[in-house]
Amino acid sequence: MNFNFLSPVSDLVLAHSELLSTQALGRKLKIHSAQLGIPDLKDVNIAIIGVLENRNDINYIGEEFQLNEIRKAFYSLFPGSWNTTVADLGDIHKGETVEDTYFAVKEAISVLVQKKIIPVILGGSQDLTYANYRAYDDLIPMVNIVNVDAQFNLGDSTKPIKNNSFVGKIILDEPYNLFNYATIGYQTYFNAREELDLMDSLYFESYRLGEVSHDITSVEPALRDANIVSIDLNVIKGSELGLNQRYSPNGLDGKEICAIARYAGISNKVSSFGIYEYKPSKDDDMTSLLIAQMLWYFIEGVNYRVLDDDFSDENNYQKFTTLIEEEDLVFYKSNKTGRWWIEIPFLSEVNNKLKRHTLLPCTHQDYKDACNNIIPERWYKAFQKNCV
Structure with a gap:
């Protein structure tokens, strides 16, 4: 399998990385560069992939974005005492159509999961979770998804897929592989009563923001049971983020979202992890640093996985x-x-x-x-x- 559709990490980021301490993450990752190409994936446990696709955002007005600031922030951090090897495979650019992008995302995730490598998707719009889900069609019989989000994103599945309606497509499109869908951190006033009723009638799980903030450990079992974890940055309290990124005055704080990322990492079942809805703005170090810390905690969690679900002995x-x-x-x-x-x-x-x-x-x-x-x-x- 070749990864021809992946473009290398920008020279700007690599130049920044050269100035870092030799102990920093940026000096320890296997990085896809224009000079050296895609790194050898042997012994790699986690692979970061950027996806520069946001055309199915309901508010899309043609804006482009890049992930350089997140990479700079992440590369600058220091690893824990990890035995985990991480690669940064660069970015999937927009395809001719959104479906082309979905195909590239699906292919990349499918190949990595089969190689027992956990893909970490840094995304534009959250409808990319649909492509992530479809990557499992031939891998496992039933899939559990956890969406850390202020909204359920069920939407109207008869209409074209958007970042606020992709879950409806996941539920209704064949092949039917979804077993459980859980939303963590939802805020009632952002969700239609019909969507709340539908969640109940399908026996899906939902954790209100207040419930999660009161006891963050209550969501650990849902994350332990998930195959796919998808985080919408709109679930985070506006004051924790940069100006362009603010969605709601209420939401999870930085400590809570990092705890959730760590729970996802510790889960033996989570085999893909995504952070979506990144909207960079000038002088916004806060959002990129928080995303970098979420990545750090996810990797930290993966490093401390314990096979504790063998009940044969x-x-x-x-x-x-x-x-x-x-x-x-x-x-x-x-x-x-x-x-x-x-x-x-x-x-x-x-x-x-x-x-x-x-x-x-x-x-x-x-x-x-x-x-x-x-x-x-x-x-x-x-x-x-x-x-x-």
């Missing part, structure tokens, strides 16, 4: 059973990490592809609720989806 876990309304709820707690799972009864009479979904990540609080006769909401929604 009884020494690896503790098992707990509670009874609610004549239903046995079975919980597992990893001895390695202390993380929790709950068993979803597999319905043999239902012809579905969900055998691998019989263990669902959950929290210790879910177990405590079950002991008090409260059915955990994640379990209920997953069970209902299993029955459909």
Whole structure:
């Protein structure tokens, strides 16, 4: 597979990188340069790809953008004590049509995931998540997506795809591979009542901004269960970002969005990660530095992944059973990490592809609720989806 559609990281960024400390990230990455070409991907764990496509933004008026400031900020950071090798493969430029760009994104992600390399997409408009999702068509039977966003982006799936309606296309376009869709950090006043009702009727998960800010750990199980994590920068509080980037006075703060990026990294299942809706403006160091720190925390998380979901050996876990309304709820707690799972009864009479979904990540609080006769909401929604 060649990556002919990837253009190298700009000489401007590389020149900036040469001035950095030899310990900085920019001196340790494998970088696609005009001089040396695409680096050898052997031993690479994470690959950064910029996608300069924003034509399906509902507010698009022909503006171009580039990612140099994010790269400069990221390259300037220092790595943790990582064993993770990171490559920067450069950018996918706009194709002749948006569909051409989607095809290039889909191809790149598909190849990288098959090589066990996690693609990190730095994007224009968030509809690129659709291309990311389609890359999994031939890879796994069912896909879980987490969207960290102020809006659900369900939209009207009968209309052409836009950055505020791509999830509707994901749900309704064949092949149907979506199992679960979860939105983290949504703000009710940005979402039509019909979309909230649709989320409920499809048994999808949604975490309100207040809920997330009150207890950031509540979203960890959803991220642990995700294959794709897509972050819309509009979920971040306006005061944390540069002038062009501000969307809402309310939103997640820098610390919360970095914690979410780290949870996504620690998840053994997350195999692609994207940050979208970047709108650079002059003298906006704040947005690019926050994105750089989100990337840093994601890589930090990947570096600390622990295979704690092997329940074939009884020494690896503790098992707990509670009874609610004549239903046995079975919980597992990893001895390695202390993380929790709950068993979803597999319905043999239902012809579905969900055998691998019989263990669902959950929290210790879910177990405590079950002991008090409260059915955990994640379990209920997953069970209902299993029955459909």
